[in-house]
Every structure is written in C-alpha cells, then in structure tokens.
Amino acid sequence: MASSPIFDDVTGFGGNGVPGTYTPPPTTGPGFPGGFPGFPGFPGGSSQGCVATGPFNTTKVNLGPGGSAIGEHCLVRGFNEGMKSSLTSANVRVVMNQTTFESFRTTLENGGRGVAGMGLHGGGHAVVGGELLDPFSSPGDPLFYLHHGNLDRIWWNWQMVDPTNRLYALSGPTTQTPPFTNITLDFKMPFTTIAQPLAVREVMDIESEPSCFQY
Numbered sequence: 047m048a049s050s051p052i053f054d055d056v057t058g059f060g061g062n063g064v065p066g067t068y069t070p071p072p073t074t075g076p077g078f079p080g081g082f083p084g085f086p087g088f089p090g091g092s093s094q095g096c097v098a099t100g101p102f103n104t105t106k107v108n109l110g111p112g113g114s115a116i117g118e119h120c121l122v123r124g125f126n127e128g129m130k131s132s133l134t135s136a137n138v139r140v141v142m143n144q145t146t147f148e149s150f151r152t153t154l155e156n157g158g159r160g161v162a163g164m165g166l167h168g169g170g171h172a173v174v175g176g177e178l179l180d181p182f183s184s185p186g187d188p189l190f191y192l193h194h195g196n197l198d199r200i201w202w203n204w205q206m207v208d209p210t211n212r213l214y215a216l217s218g219p220t221t222q223t224p225p226f227t228n229i230t231l232d233f234k235m236p237f238t239t240i241a242q243p244l245a246v247r248e249v250m251d252i253e254s255e256p257s258c259f260q261y
Contacts, residue, residue, distance in 0.1 A: 047127055047173065052192070053100075059189050060100015063123040063176055067095040071115050094124025094176055102188055110183025121187055124175030132169020137161045142204055147215035150204055154197065167197055199261040202252055214250050 047053075053061045070093050093111070097103055097120070105121040140161050144150040157165030164172060170193040171178040177187040184190050205212045219226040220233055231247035249257055 047125060047130055052189075055099040058100060059192070060097050060102050061123075062097070062125045063093070063095035063121075064098045065095045067098070068093050068120055068122050070111050093122050095122065096120035097123050105186070105188075107177060107183050107186035109186070110177065110180045112180065113182045122176035123178075123187070126173050126175050129163060129169050129173040132157065132161075132163025132165060133173060137163070137166055137169075138200065141166060141200065142207070144204070146217075147212070148217040150201075151218060154200065166200070170197075198252075202261055205250075214247065216246065216250075 048062055050058075052058045055061060097105070102121055106118045107121055108118055109116060110119075137157075141150060141154050144153055153161055153165065155165055155167045157163060157168070163169050171184065174187070174189055174193075177183045178190060178193075205215075214231060216229055216231060218229050220229050221227070229246065231245065231250070233246050234243040235246060235249075236243050244256070251257070252259055252261075
C-alpha cells in the first residue's frame with residue numbers, strides 16, 4: 047500500500063508515520079486510553095508516528111487525539127495493511143448494487159451484505175490509521191478529504207443509476223449520538239462561521255447550485 051502513488055513524497059500526500067516520533071497523551075477522553083480512539087464499529091490503536099515526507103510533513107494538528115486533547119501535534123499516520131481487504135472494486139460493486147438508500151448508506155459505511163472487511167468508509171479510515179482513526183482529528187489529515195470525496199462520488203454514481211427515484215432518496219439519523227432524529231430533506235445543516243445553513247435538499251444534486259460541480 048505504501049507504494050501507491052497517493053503516498054508519493056513528491057506528487058502525492060506523503061507516506062506513513064515514522065514509529066517512535068509521536069507519543070499520545072495518557073488518555074484521549076472519557077473512556078479512552080492513550081492512542082487514537084477509533085470510530086464506532088472498528089477499534090482505535092497505535093498512533094505509529096509523525097509523517098516525515100511529502101507536502102504535509104510540517105502540518106500541525108490542533109485537536110486530538112480524542113475530544114478533550116487540545117494542543118499542537120504533528121500529523122500522525124499508522125498504515126494498517128490488513129485493512130486493504132475493505133477497499134476493493136468488488137466491495138464497490140456490492141455497494142452499487144443496493145436498491146434502497148438505507149441499504150446503500152449502511153453498506154457503504156459499515157460493510158455487511160457481502161462486503162469484505164469493514165466497508166469502504168471505515169476501511170478507508172482504518173487503513174491509513176493515525177489521525178484517521180480519530181473522529182475528532184481525522185479532518186486534520188488532507189487524505190480525509192480525498193477519501194470522503196471518493197465516497198461522495200460513489201454516492202453520486204449510485205444516484206445516477208436511477209435519478210428519478212434516487213436523486214433525493216434519503217434516510218438515517220441527523221446525528222451520530224442520541225437523541226436521534228430522522229433526517230428529512232428540509233433539515234438545515236449548520237455551517238457556523240463558514241456559510242449560512244443549507245437544507246439537505248439544496249445539495250442533493252451536485253450539478254445544481256449551490257454546489258455546481260461534477261465528478
């Protein structure tokens with residue numbers, strides 16, 4: 047995996063972390079021991095070390111690991127080659143073959159229904175490790191946006207199989223933690239200081255305003 051062009055030191059995002067170059071705090075939040083806490087459905091683990099190559103080798107992350115650790119630390123990665131089984135063309139085909147949004151989203155997120163490993167979303171986080179194993183600091187690694195952009199691309203491709211019935215298909219909760227409320231197209235997504243709130247229905251069609259982009 048480390049030989050992938052994505053991790054190239056010049057044209058990519060830089061490589062793996064260097065073992066022994068980062069020591070996490072002794073605890074990373076309530077109920078979490080030291081190390082990166084992990085996402086629901088797959089474990090956290092060893093932090094590996096600071097990224098020393100590529101364009102982000104001097105990047106500093108100011109949150110994490112965990113929700114209570116605030117303070118500058120290096121960009122951390124810890125590749126997990128064992129998670130590559132989650133990221134296959136066969137798994138993409140299984141996800142694309144789902145006929146309802148509910149089965150599509152849960153298969154994309156967590157696997158199951160014949161998907162090997164931990165699913166495309168969870169597997170993408172776990173295979174890189176480090177920051178990507180932390181729900182709080184994972185956006186600190188630029189790979190987060192490449193990964194989630196690809197998940198969004200897969201969603202768009204699924205919508206376009208049957209746009210009449212799928213373009214505005216939606217289900218699931220509005221939050222990851224209780225109390226849960228079922229999502230609707232009228233739910234307003236808050237963007238705090240970045241932008242004004244937007245209703246979900248406003249961004250379901252990526253080729254229309256305000257999104258206006260294509261994959």
